[in-house]
Amino acid sequence: MNWLFPLYLAGAAAIIAPILLHLRRRPPQDRVEFSSLLFLDAQTPVPVSKRRLENWLLLLLRCLALILLALMFSRPFIQSESTAAASPNSATLILLDRSASMRRADLWKQAIAEAEKQLKAAKLTDRIALAVFDRELTPLWSFEEDRNTPANRLTAIQTRLAALTPTWNATQLDRALIAAVPSFDSSTTTLKKRIHLVSDLQEGTKLDALRTIAWPAELTLSVHRLDPATNDNLSIALAAREDDRSADALVRIRLSNTRDSTLRDFTLAWQNAPKSDAITAQIPPGASRILTAPPNSTNATTLTLTGDTHDFDNRIFIAPPQPSTVRIHFLGKNATRDEASSPLYYLARALQPTATLAPVLTADEKLPAQPADILFIVGSAPPDGLRDYIERGGFLVTVPSDATLLKTLTGLDLAVTADLSDEYRMLAEVKTEHPLLKPFADPKLRDFTKLRFWKHRHIEIKTANPSLETLATFDNGHPAILSARIGKGMLIVLASGWHPADSQLALSTKFVPLLYGWLAAAGFSHDPAATLLVGDSLPLDASQAHTITDPENKTHSLKPGETFTTIQIGLHKVQSAAHTQKVAVNLPPDEGRVLPLEPTKLAEYGIKLATASETSAASETTDQRLTATDTEQRQNLWWWFLVTLLAVLLLETAVAGRSRHSAPAPA
Amino acid sequence: MPSATFLDPAALMRIKSLELRAKVVVEGLWKGMHRSPYHGFSVEFSEYRAYVQGDDPRYIDWKVLARSDRTYIKKFEDETNLRCQLVIDHSKSMKYGSQSYTKADYAATLAATLASFLMKQGDAAGLTTFADGIEEHLPPRNRPGHLRRIITELERPAKAAGTSLDLSVGQLADLLRKRGMICLITDLLAPIEHLEKQLALLGAMGHDLVIFHLMDRAEIDFTFEKSAHFRDAETGAERFIDPQIARETYLKRLQVHRDTIQAATDRHNVEYHFCPTDQPLEEVLFDFLSARQRKKASKRISQTV
Numbered sequence: 001m002n003w004l005f006p007l008y009l010a011g012a013a014a015i016i017a018p019i020l021l022h023l024r025r026r027p028p029q030d031r032v033e034f035s036s037l038l039f040l041d042a043q044t045p046v047p048v049s050k051r052r053l054e055n056w057l058l059l060l061l062r063c064l065a066l067i068l069l070a071l072m073f074s075r076p077f078i079q080s081e082s083t084a085a086a087s088p089n090s091a092t093l094i095l096l097d098r099s100a101s102m103r104r105a106d107l108w109k110q111a112i113a114e115a116e117k118q119l120k121a122a123k124l125t126d127r128i129a130l131a132v133f134d135r136e137l138t139p140l141w142s143f144e145e146d147r148n149t150p151a152n153r154l155t156a157i158q159t160r161l162a163a164l165t166p167t168w169n170a171t172q173l174d175r176a177l178i179a180a181v182p183s184f185d186s187s188t189t190t191l192k193k194r195i196h197l198v199s200d201l202q203e204g205t206k207l208d209a210l211r212t213i214a215w216p217a218e219l220t221l222s223v224h225r226l227d228p229a230t231n232d233n234l235s236i237a238l239a240a241r242e243d244d245r246s247a248d249a250l251v252r253i254r255l256s257n258t259r260d261s262t263l264r265d266f267t268l269a270w271q272n273a274p275k276s277d278a279i280t281a282q283i284p285p286g287a288s289r290i291l292t293a294p295p296n297s298t299n300a301t302t303l304t305l306t307g308d309t310h311d312f313d314n315r316i317f318i319a320p321p322q323p324s325t326v327r328i329h330f331l332g333k334n335a336t337r338d339e340a341s342s343p344l345y346y347l348a349r350a351l352q353p354t355a356t357l358a359p360v361l362t363a364d365e366k367l368p369a370q371p372a373d374i375l376f377i378v379g380s381a382p383p384d385g386l387r388d389y390i391e392r393g394g395f396l397v398t399v400p401s402d403a404t405l406l407k408t409l410t411g412l413d414l415a416v417t418a419d420l421s422d423e424y425r426m427l428a429e430v431k432t433e434h435p436l437l438k439p440f441a442d443p444k445l446r447d448f449t450k451l452r453f454w455k456h457r458h459i460e461i462k463t464a465n466p467s468l469e470t471l472a473t474f475d476n477g478h479p480a481i482l483s484a485r486i487g488k489g490m491l492i493v494l495a496s497g498w499h500p501a502d503s504q505l506a507l508s509t510k511f512v513p514l515l516y517g518w519l520a521a522a523g524f525s526h527d528p529a530a531t532l533l534v535g536d537s538l539p540l541d542a543s544q545a546h547t548i549t550d551p552e553n554k555t556h557s558l559k560p561g562e563t564f565t566t567i568q569i570g571l572h573k574v575q576s577a578a579h580t581q582k583v584a585v586n587l588p589p590d591e592g593r594v595l596p597l598e599p600t601k602l603a604e605y606g607i608k609l610a611t612a613s614e615t616s617a618a619s620e621t622t623d624q625r626l627t628a629t630d631t632e633q634r635q636n637l638w639w640w641f642l643v644t645l646l647a648v649l650l651l652e653t654a655v656a657g658r659s660r661h662s663a664p665a666p667a
Numbered sequence: 668m669p670s671a672t673f674l675d676p677a678a679l680m681r682i683k684s685l686e687l688r689a690k691v692v693v694e695g696l697w698k699g700m701h702r703s704p705y706h707g708f709s710v711e712f713s714e715y716r717a718y719v720q721g722d723d724p725r726y727i728d729w730k731v732l733a734r735s736d737r738t739y740i741k742k743f744e745d746e747t748n749l750r751c752q753l754v755i756d757h758s759k760s761m762k763y764g765s766q767s768y769t770k771a772d773y774a775a776t777l778a779a780t781l782a783s784f785l786m787k788q789g790d791a792a793g794l795t796t797f798a799d800g801i802e803e804h805l806p807p808r809n810r811p812g813h814l815r816r817i818i819t820e821l822e823r824p825a826k827a828a829g830t831s832l833d834l835s836v837g838q839l840a841d842l843l844r845k846r847g848m849i850c851l852i853t854d855l856l857a858p859i860e861h862l863e864k865q866l867a868l869l870g871a872m873g874h875d876l877v878i879f880h881l882m883d884r885a886e887i888d889f890t891f892e893k894s895a896h897f898r899d900a901e902t903g904a905e906r907f908i909d910p911q912i913a914r915e916t917y918l919k920r921l922q923v924h925r926d927t928i929q930a931a932t933d934r935h936n937v938e939y940h941f942c943p944t945d946q947p948l949e950e951v952l953f954d955f956l957s958a959r960q961r962k963k964a965s966k967r968i969s970q971t972v
Binding site for chain 1: 760763856857858883886891894895897898900901906908909912913916917920924
């Protein structure tokens with residue numbers, strides 16, 4: 001039997017009191033009522049000498065009560081085998097935050113110092129592991145390594161720590177903690193498990209995923225929050241543009257100031273821009289404003305905020321406009337480019353350069369030497385080389401006047417006849433869900449009633465299960481748009497041309513979206529590149545090899561299918577065989593929310609936080625004490641002592657009551 | 668009368684109603700008697716005397732006047748009857764009792780018994796209770812309901828006070844103008860130097876004085892064994908007493924006290940009855956009646972002599 005408070009056992013010495021009281025030579029205390037003391041003289045009370053114990057049962061009960069009281073207060077518990085076997089050693093995982101916000105002031109130095117302090121505090125018999133985290137957990141020193149080479153771990157870990165610097169990544173504490181739980185391997189089962197989290201615990205950190213797990217009861221988390229001299233911070237992040245499609249769309253940014261910040265004045269300017277172009281203004285604490293970036297007269301790629309104490313989140317990189325060239329060839333006379341009745345006339349006017357696309361329209365009666373990205377054929381044409389062109393990935397749009405070309409390309413038995421009726425046709429069924437008609441997926445744009453076709457050809461397919469897919473039909477049931485995937489390429493067949501002689505298509509609002517939809521289908525998306533944040537993968541064409549030059553001018557060669565996860569902010573140059581692109585990678589906006597969280601916030605997610613006493617360096621005895629307290633609280637033996645004590649006291653009362661009845665009376 | 672047939676006082680005291688208790692005793696006694704021992708002395712010789720001026724004409728015996736043409740005054744029957752005043756000690760010391768009943772219980776029963784007995788004979792009985800002075804006073808009467816009043820008064824709990832025999836007896840002398848019998852029921856646990864003077868006064872007033880001296884068996888024999896603090900019931904004073912040592916002195920002093928009382932009563936021709944509370948009541952009553960008869964007889968002898 002063990003005692004939680006053995007000092008109280010000394011209280012059992014109090015049994016000397018009842019023994020002495022029972023032995024005390026005391027004058028008789030009995031009182032007798034008598035009618036008159038007329039005939040009685042007072043006598044000196046002779047103390048009753050008690051050389052032997054009287055009422056020994058009473059004395060025994062009283063002593064027992066005192067002993068039980070002392071036992072009860074000393075909180076006994078029985079140290080079971082398992083708890084005795086539990087080693088006082090601990091398995092400690094030090095989690096070091098190295099997200100971008102740790103770049104502030106000397107936080108990283110503090111973090112290293114705190115980690116080393118924890119390392120030094122650990123005994124040789126303790127198991128230590130160290131991991132760093134930002135978006136994810138990176139083990140630096142595992143429990144297994146520690147088990148194999150515990151002697152030189154301090155040097156080894158210090159060396160590894162020295163090589164580390166904070167990254168530009170966001171903080172995802174939830175993922176890090178979830179990943180940290182399994183790192184306590186089977187060798188640590190008997191040890192006290194603890195995680196020391198060394199972090200600035202900024203409010204921008206992610207915690208939501210912690211709700212998805214049940215935190216192990218035996219694992220405690222000690223939070224060592226690092227606080228810089230000031231948390232005042234201005235941060236900027238890209239906001240959505242008003243109109244992404246136009247090349248000269250204004251860059252809009254979101255500027256935030258921390259709560260209770262003393263900072264107000266800021267200057268926003270493009271790098272190397274003249275001072276006159278800078279925006280100088282004020283932002284109140286806790287506010288968030290959307291601003292339009294100042295005019296970018298120098299075509300700079302970096303927007304810089306000044307006036308802030310922590311500059312890690314004061315830059316925004318914006319890739320320069322770099323439209324990709326689309327080579328479009330119209331098989332026909334180039335001379336018709338300015339003839340309002342020719343199809344080329346409308347193509348040339350519809351295919352205007354955008355922020356992301358730079359269409360180059362050539363027209364010739366021959367196929368170009370370098371294969372065009374998209375080829376337009378109106379009328380009949382010799383099929384020489386076209387099949388190859390398509391099968392290698394070409395994109396052909398044709399308005400056939402006879403079946404020859406189609407037969408060659410598709411290998412189907414079909415007939416193309418001119419529809420000679422005088423009535424105009426309208427589109428009846430349009431498969432707007434088809435990728436080639438994606439621009440019309442929006443119900444607002446599905447009104448084709450103003451589109452009239454004066455002339456069309458009836459394309460009759462005689463083969464069953466043709467590879468030609470009908471995307472749209474006229475109101476007489478004849479197919480209007482057909483498509484077929486041939487080899488790697490795509491064939492689009494229009495039953496009617498877009499020039500005014502055939503239809504109103506070129507003059508309608510549907511023409512340009514239709515063309516750009518085809519461009520997108522051909523691999524020339526004109527959507528602006530999504531803003532990338534650190535940690536995102538660069539959008540790469542899986543079929544090609546790439547060379548990536550990061551902002552530090554290091555090159556990375558990637559084989560086809562490989563991905564590249566960004567770890568730095570700045571402009572990344574992505575080179576492939578086809579084209580070169582600059583991609584801007586920015587800091588995750590949440591990283592700028594640097595106000596510290598209270599460590600107790602973690603407890604709301606079910607994490608067992610270590611108490612203040614446990615986090616102190618000299619907590620070893622406290623730990624043992626806590627184990628004992630736990631055991632004692634589980635067993636609650638003192639309760640039984642209390643019950644026995646009450647029983648003894650009741651018995652004592654009964655015995656004392658009975659002996660009181662035998663007070664002196666006339667015999 | 669053999670004592671074995673008497674009712675055990677402890678058993679008697681178990682009867683809750685005082686009236687019933689008195690009745691039990693009186694009935695028992697009544698059955699044992701063939702002739703009232705009081706007959707002859709309780710009714711004094713009634714006489715006619717010649718009317719003198721100043722007498723109340725109410726008392727003229729008109730029948731005699733009609734028959735003999737003389738005016739005689741007839742003495743009233745009640746005047747010749749015994750007027751007995753029961754004087755009960757209600758002091759705190761009377762509340763002592765080593766048995767299941769106290770001296771006060773015994774005294775009340777005795778008084779009730781006497782009252783009941785006397786009133787049954789046609790005598791008048793009154794009641795006076797005293798402690799450190801007269802508490803209640805009921806003049807002697809023989810009317811229906813008077814016994815009830817006496818018993819109610821007896822049942823009233825005693826006032827907590829000490830005994831002042833001489834003062835109380837002195838006050839009593841003022842209250843009782845008519846001659847009669849006075850039965851003083853007390854434990855006489857008070858200095859009796861002054862009492863003697865008062866007894867003499869009452870005797871001189873022509874009262875016939877009877878003292879019932881009640882004592883508990885524990886008071887008589889002092890049978891305590893363990894040393895203890897003894898507390899005086901009247902004064903509350905405490906004294907440490909070792910009974911082993913104190914008994915001899917106690918008994919000696921008690922004997923002197925009793926002797927003194929005996930001597931005083933003898934001197935003033937007061938009838939003295941020593942009544943331990945474990946003595947059956949009938950026996951006390953019987954002794955009392957026997958003594959009265961003896962007194963009457965001796966009176967007659969002395970008168971004839």
